[in-house]
Amino acid sequence: MTVPHLHRADQTAAPPLLRVRDLRIDFAHPRPAVEGIDVTVGRGEIVALVGESGSGKSMTARAVIGLLPRGAVATGSIELEGREVLGASEEDLRRLRGAGVAMVFQEPQTAPNPVRTVGWQLREALRAHGAVSRAEARERAVALLRQVEIPDPETRVDHYPHQLSGGQKQRVVLALALANEPSLLLADEPTTALDVTVQAEILALLGRLRDETGAGVLLITHNMGVVARLAQRVVVLREGRVVEEAPVRRLFAEPEHPYTRQLLGAVPRLPSGSEPPTLAPPPEAGASAAALRLDDVRVVYPARRGQAAFTAVDGVTFEVRRGEVVGLVGESGSGKTTLGRAAAGLLPAAAGTVHVGGADLATLSARALRGVRRGLALVPQDPAASLDPRFTVARSIAEPLDVHRVGDAASRAARVSELLDAVRLDPGLAQRRPHQLSGGQRQRVALARGLALDPTLLIADEPTSALDVSIQAEVLELFTRLQRELGFACLFVSHDLAVVHQVSDRVVVLREGLVVEQGPAERVFGAPEHDYTRRLVAAVPEPVPAEEAQARRVS
Amino acid sequence: MTRYVLRRLPSAVLVVLAASVVIFSVIRLVPGDPVATLAGPDATPEARDAIRAELGLDEPVVVQYLQWLAAMVRLDPGQSYLVGGDISRLVREGLVNTLVLAGGALLLAVVLTLVAAVGGVLAHRRGVDTLLNGVNTAAVALPTFVTGPLLVLLFAVLLPVLPAGGTPPEGFWARPDISVQFLLMPALCLALPAAAALTRFLSEALRTELEQPYATTARALGVGRRRLVLTQALPNALPAAVTVLGVQVGTLLGGAVLVEAIFAWPGLGMLAEQAISSRDYPLVQTLLLLSVAVFVATQLLTDVVQALLDPRIRLGAS
Numbered sequence: 001m002t003v004p005h006l007h008r009a010d011q012t013a014a015p016p017l018l019r020v021r022d023l024r025i026d027f028a029h030p031r032p033a034v035e036g037i038d039v040t041v042g043r044g045e046i047v048a049l050v051g052e053s054g055s056g057k058s059m060t061a062r063a064v065i066g067l068l069p070r071g072a073v074a075t076g077s078i079e080l081e082g083r084e085v086l087g088a089s090e091e092d093l094r095r096l097r098g099a100g101v102a103m104v105f106q107e108p109q110t111a112p113n114p115v116r117t118v119g120w121q122l123r124e125a126l127r128a129h130g131a132v133s134r135a136e137a138r139e140r141a142v143a144l145l146r147q148v149e150i151p152d153p154e155t156r157v158d159h160y161p162h163q164l165s166g167g168q169k170q171r172v173v174l175a176l177a178l179a180n181e182p183s184l185l186l187a188d189e190p191t192t193a194l195d196v197t198v199q200a201e202i203l204a205l206l207g208r209l210r211d212e213t214g215a216g217v218l219l220i221t222h223n224m225g226v227v228a229r230l231a232q233r234v235v236v237l238r239e240g241r242v243v244e245e246a247p248v249r250r251l252f253a254e255p256e257h258p259y260t261r262q263l264l265g266a267v268p269r270l271p272s273g274s275e276p277p278t279l280a281p282p283p284e285a286g287a288s289a290a291a292l293r294l295d296d297v298r299v300v301y302p303a304r305r306g307q308a309a310f311t312a313v314d315g316v317t318f319e320v321r322r323g324e325v326v327g328l329v330g331e332s333g334s335g336k337t338t339l340g341r342a343a344a345g346l347l348p349a350a351a352g353t354v355h356v357g358g359a360d361l362a363t364l365s366a367r368a369l370r371g372v373r374r375g376l377a378l379v380p381q382d383p384a385a386s387l388d389p390r391f392t393v394a395r396s397i398a399e400p401l402d403v404h405r406v407g408d409a410a411s412r413a414a415r416v417s418e419l420l421d422a423v424r425l426d427p428g429l430a431q432r433r434p435h436q437l438s439g440g441q442r443q444r445v446a447l448a449r450g451l452a453l454d455p456t457l458l459i460a461d462e463p464t465s466a467l468d469v470s471i472q473a474e475v476l477e478l479f480t481r482l483q484r485e486l487g488f489a490c491l492f493v494s495h496d497l498a499v500v501h502q503v504s505d506r507v508v509v510l511r512e513g514l515v516v517e518q519g520p521a522e523r524v525f526g527a528p529e530h531d532y533t534r535r536l537v538a539a540v541p542e543p544v545p546a547e548e549a550q551a552r553r554v555s
Numbered sequence: 556m557t558r559y560v561l562r563r564l565p566s567a568v569l570v571v572l573a574a575s576v577v578i579f580s581v582i583r584l585v586p587g588d589p590v591a592t593l594a595g596p597d598a599t600p601e602a603r604d605a606i607r608a609e610l611g612l613d614e615p616v617v618v619q620y621l622q623w624l625a626a627m628v629r630l631d632p633g634q635s636y637l638v639g640g641d642i643s644r645l646v647r648e649g650l651v652n653t654l655v656l657a658g659g660a661l662l663l664a665v666v667l668t669l670v671a672a673v674g675g676v677l678a679h680r681r682g683v684d685t686l687l688n689g690v691n692t693a694a695v696a697l698p699t700f701v702t703g704p705l706l707v708l709l710f711a712v713l714l715p716v717l718p719a720g721g722t723p724p725e726g727f728w729a730r731p732d733i734s735v736q737f738l739l740m741p742a743l744c745l746a747l748p749a750a751a752a753l754t755r756f757l758s759e760a761l762r763t764e765l766e767q768p769y770a771t772t773a774r775a776l777g778v779g780r781r782r783l784v785l786t787q788a789l790p791n792a793l794p795a796a797v798t799v800l801g802v803q804v805g806t807l808l809g810g811a812v813l814v815e816a817i818f819a820w821p822g823l824g825m826l827a828e829q830a831i832s833s834r835d836y837p838l839v840q841t842l843l844l845l846s847v848a849v850f851v852a853t854q855l856l857t858d859v860v861q862a863l864l865d866p867r868i869r870l871g872a873s
Contacts, residue, residue, distance in 0.1 A: 065775055098777035105775075110768040115790045115866055121773075124786070128777040160866040176776060 015082040016040045017216040018064065018101075018184055023076040025059050025068065025240075033059045033072070035240040041184060041216040046207075048219045048227040048248070050263070051237035052468035053439070057220045060237075061186045064218070065101050066093035081183060099129045102177035106189040108169035112161040118145070118172050119157035125179040144175040147212075149205060166332065167198035174205070181213065188220045195331035195495065200539040203229050222468060224267045225541030228252060236260050249545045266473035267543045268498035270525050289358035290319040291457045291489030292343055297352035299335070299342050312338040313513040316352070320457065325483060325490040327504030327521060329497055329536070335513040340461050340493045344378055345369060357456060374404050377450035381462040383442035387434040393420075393445050394430040400452040419448040423478060440471035444478070451482065458490040464499060476502060497540050501525050509533050559862055560855070567851050574847040575627070578840055579620050589636050589834040610636065623840060632841040637833040638826070642841055645826060650845075653822035655727055655734075656815070657807050659742035660749070664803070667750040668796075672757035676765070677784055687754070694751035699810055703744045703817035710740060720819035741818040745810050749803040756799050760792035767791070794861045801857030805850050 018041040025034040034056040041047045049057045063074045066085060078085040080100055088096070105111040113121055122141035126132045132140070138157065145153035148171040161169055170190065177185060187206065191199040207230055210217055219231055227234055227248065234251045236244040236259065244257040255261045297316045303309040313335035320326045330336040341347045342354060345361045354361045356372050364372060377400075380386040387396050394416050401412045420427050423444040434442055443463060450458055463479070464472040480503055483490060494500050500507060501521055508518040509530065517530040528534045590612065594603050607613050611622065626632055632642040675687045697705075711719035718737050727734045764770060765788050773783050812824035823842060830838040862868040 067771065067775060094777050094779055096777070097775050103772075103775040105768060105772060107768055111772045113769040113773070113787050113791070115864070116787065124773070124778055124782070125776040128779070128782075160870065162867050163870065173772070176772065179776070 015079065017043050017045075017081060018218065019077075019079045020060065020064070021077040021079075023060060023063060023074065023078060025056065025063055026073045026075075027071060031240070033240055034063070034074075036076070037237070037240070037242055039218070039235055039242075041218050043183070043216055044210060044214045045233065046210060046217040046219055046231050048221060048231035048234045049237060050221060050224070050227055050234055052222055052263075052470060054239065055237040056240040057237050058188055061103065061188055061218060061220050064184075064186060065097055065103050067097075067103075095129070098125055098177075098182065099180040100182055101184040101186060102180070102182040104170075104173055104177045104185060104187040104190045107193050108166055108173055109193065111173045112169060112176070114161055117158050117160055118164070118175075121172075121176060122157075122179055125176050129180045140179070141175075144179055145172070147178065147209070148172070148175045150175075166194055167201060170194060170198075170202055171205070174202075174209070178209065178213070181215075183215055185210075185215050185217045186220070187217055189222070190219070191226060192221070192223065196497070196539040196541075197331065197535060199226075200541065203541070206230060223541065224264060224469070224543040228543050228545045229541045236263070252543065252545050262470060264543060266470040268473070268476070268496070268502045269543065270498050270501055270537060270540055290355070291322050291324070291357060292320040292491060293353075293355040294318055294339075294343065295353045295355075297339070297342060297349045297354060299338050299347055300350040311350075311513060313342070313510070316510075316513075316515050318508045318515065318518055320489045320491050322456070322489050323487045324506065325492055325504045327500030327507040328491060328493045328510060329495065329500050329507060330510035331495060331536075333512070334510040336493045336495075336510050337461055339510065340459050340491060343491055344376060344459050345373065370404075374453055375456045377453065377455035377458050379443075379446050379450045379458060379460040379463045382466050383446040384434060384439070384466075387442060387445060387449075389434055392431050392433055393425075393437070396434075396445060397449045397452055400449060404453060406453065415452065419452060422451065422482060423448045438471075439467050440475060443467060443471075443475055447475075447479065447482070451486065451488075454486070455488055458488050459493070460490060461493045462495065463492075465494065465496060472499070479503060497525065497537060509536070559868065560859055563855055563858055567855055570851050571844070571848055575624060575844055576620070578843045578847070579623065582836055582839055582843075583616070585834075587834040589836055592834055593636060623837070627841070627844060633837055635830075635835055635838045637835045638829050638838055642838055645838065646823070646841060646845065649821065649823040649826040651727075652722060652820060653811055653815070653824065655738065656741055656745065656820060656822055657804075657811055659738045660745035660807055661800075661804070663742050663746040664750040664753060664807075665800070667746065668753040668757055671750070671754045672761060673784065673789065675754075675758055676761045676788075677781060679780070687758075691751045691754055694747045695755075697747075699744055699748070699813045700817065702747060703741075703814060706740045706744055707817075720817070722820060741814050741820055744817070745807060745814045748810065749807055752806075753796065753799060753803060757792060757796045760795055761788050764788035764791045790864065794864045797857055797860050797864065801853050804853045808846050808849065 018039070020037060020039040023034055023037045023039075024032055026032045037056065037060055039047065039049065039060070049060060051057045059068070059072070062068050064078055064080070064085065066088065068074060074086055076086065080096070085093070085096070112118070116124075119138060119141045122144055123132070123134070123137035126137050126140055141157050142153045145156055150156050150168055150171050156164070156168070161172070164172065170193075174190075190206065191202050194202060203226060206217065206219075209215070217230075219227070221227060231248050234244075234246060234248050235242055236251075236257065238259050244251070244255070244260045246256070251260065252264065255264055295317050298314045299312045301310045301312055316335075316339060318326070328336045328339060338347065342349055343356070345354070345356070349362065357375060359368070359372050361369065361372070391399070394413070397416045397419055398412050401407065401415060406412070407415070416430065417427055420430060425441060425444050425448070429437065429441065434445070437445065443466075447463070450460075460479075464475050467475060476499065483503075490503075492500060492503055504521045506519065507521045507524045509516050509524065509532070511532050517524060517528065517533045519529075524533060525537060528537055589610070590603050590606050594606050598606075604613075611619060614622070630643070632646070634640070635642050635645060638645065671687055671691075675683055678684075707719050710717045717740055720741075721737065723730065723734045723737045725733075761784065765784070769791075770783060770788060773787055774780075778787075811822060812827060814820065815822045815824035816828060823845070827839065827842045829835075830842060
């Protein structure tokens with residue numbers, strides 16, 4: 001990808017494509033969401049707006065396209081091609097949206113309308129900015145689908161969103177945004193919901209589209225790897241303020257602000273190919289029964305609603321030894337969550353056996369299963385959804401103790417404060433409810449709850465993927481420390497290779513329900529044997545600016 | 556799609572069968588004896604036994620049930636005890652009147668709902684919302700036996716523009732313009748509660764749809780609110796609204812009994828009222844089973860319409 005040189009001094013003559021000056025966005029909150037942000041985007045330039053949740057990055061984008069939530073008040077100035085956006089009439093804004101500035105949304109599963117065909121939605125986008133005939137609209141729609149590199153666009157144009165894959169849906173969302181040839185694209189976490197290999201494709205496509213159309217791109221993301229791969233200039237936001245702004249190479253080479261350094265430091269990285277894999281000491285094998293053992297396991301979802309039965313995983317064999325952390329990685333649809341649930345005895349195995357602590361789950365009586373479950377804990381992906389919103393933190397943490405009737409009220413209360421201490425939560429939070437906590441605090445509560453019964457096996461399903469990088473780094477560190485202290489075994493399910501690499505002793509790579517590779521983490525990520533693992537590792541966007549990464553790969 | 560419908564058939568048949576058992580037993584548990592009514596107070600025990608035997612009421616209950624079930628499957632429910640005549644003829648005459656009434660009410664309910672819900676969401680003004688909510692609450696709160704006489708008082712007595720009751724003397728098809736005049740008040744009376752419940756549901760569904768990510772996508776592309784509501788939010792909200800409409804058909808059937816009484820509308824409701832008060836077992840059973848069958852068929856139809864409206868069900872996953 002060629003990177004045009006921007007920011008030449010002579011460009012100051014014409015107004016930049018987008019100039020945001022002293023933007024403030026106020027809510028009824030104590031703190032304004034955005035407190036005086038300045039950002040400019042030139043034609044053909046890709047500027048990354050980076051920050052964690054609550055930094056105001058999405059609000060800024062929404063202000064640019066005039067879609068702030070109700071009750072938000074924006075002041076300052078947003079000029080698009082020299083025209084002021086703030087204070088424009090609703091009709092002027094409507095005419096601007098899609099034509100002057102368009103937005104690419106984060107969630108391709110929900111961004112398109114489920115009951116309308118792709119072609120219909122593209123036609124609607126075109127219609128919003130001038131009458132087009134049916135035939136013309138169809139022709140344009142097919143051309144747009146071709147532009148975003150959807151195979152067989154003549155057929156796909158008549159498909160509904162649910163008939164497309166996640167990556168194709170995101171291409172459709174891109175096509176919608178490009179329909180009226182906007183001069184500025186606002187891409188709000190455009191690849192966050194996608195698998196790494198698909199993410200790499202979409203990022204490359206975004207770069208090519210910028211080259212073809214000459215549109216400016218304001219890329220909103222929390223992923224430093226994505227920034228490094230695509231952006232030319234980076235604006236770092238924190239709590240509604242710009243803390244640093246720099247060309248991408250300088251930002252990564254010499255970050256000035258401590259927050260930028262912290263952000264970059266928090267990004268989990270894979271070992272680069274040049275480093276020799278340092279083999280971890282082999283975990284003490286074999287002596288006692290494994291904490292978890294799967295033999296030739298197959299899990300089938302029965303047919304329903306006119307859909308055929310679906311084999312989610314097949315012939316899976318691996319084990320988690322006592323005190324060992326095994327990472328289970330794979331892309332969406334690989335069956336990793338299914339496998340996690342089968343390991344916890346929440347889904348029956350259609351074939352093969354699942355042993356937890358030496359006991360075969362299939363042959364256990366309900367009573368014995370209860371005993372096994374006591375030594376097994378789950379840490380779910382989204383504690384906001386899995387913690388009962390009406391329970392206090394203390395009650396949530398104590399619930400496993402209540403269920404298994406461990407100790408009396410006093411000893412349970414003591415255990416709760418012990419656990420709060422273990423996960424480094426302020427005891428003052430014990431009486432709060434989940435909605436009063438931050439995402440990181442909620443995940444600590446979920447972890448404390450999982451540890452309440454001193455499990456021998458913890459099954460963690462994407463435990464940090466809903467968290468900001470710096471919070472993720474803290475939670476992972478806490479997890480590693482607790483694991484070392486308490487010595488529980490863990491099956492760590494995640495799509496994030498770098499995270500898995502950081503916490504796991506061994507790794508199992510899953511693809512379409514089959515194990516393609518397993519082995520020590522350092523070996524699998526450092527010198528992958530299977531072609532799929534190699535592609536997976538290569539697709540992870542490294543937090544190193546594109547050119548340097550290229551240079552490094554060549555040398 | 557065809558399989559989707561076929562899969563629902565067995566459970567539908569089962570529901571009708573179970574309902575037939577309940578109907579048959581409940582009717583015999585209600586105090587009262589058709590023989591006593593038929594024979595009159597002065598009849599001798601022998602005369603009563605003769606009547607009992609003639610009606611087949613001396614057979615064991617299970618045999619009576621199976622005979623009745625066989626008759627229903629043959630679509631030949633036999634003779635009425637007391638109301639008089641062939642049951643299938645009685646039902647057919649009543650059914651036409653009730654279908655016209657319920658159909659008119661259903662149509663009216665759908666139109667009122669679409670106008671009120673879509674209009675309210677499009678108007679997007681607090682005043683309009685308050686007004687619609689007020690009317691809505693009143694329509695839900697006022698029972699049919701209040702709105703019915705109220706309507707008669709307003710449009711037949713104070714402002715005599717519509718007939719106070721009855722059906723058009725020359726049948727429905729001879730003079731459609733006159734038939735509409737006869738139909739308007741009873742249908743409105745029957746439609747109001749259903750329309751109110753549906754409006755509340757559809758408005759809320761539309762507002763929820765407008766908060767969905769796809770609606771934000773459309774707005775960010777410059778699609779106007781009006782088009783967004785009509786061409787995107789409405790098609791998404793409709794499948795669920797159709798389900799609610801299907802349930803409302805049940806309410807409509809129940810409401811028809813009252814409305815027919817108020818407006819002297821000789822439909823199934825009036826027939827049922829006569830049949831029940833005279834303990835006319837075969838007639839009551841037939842009418843109840845018929846309404847169960849209609850309700851079950853409506854639910855099946857609802858599922859089909861829903862599948863047609865939602866491409867995710869219609870086409871399945873790729």
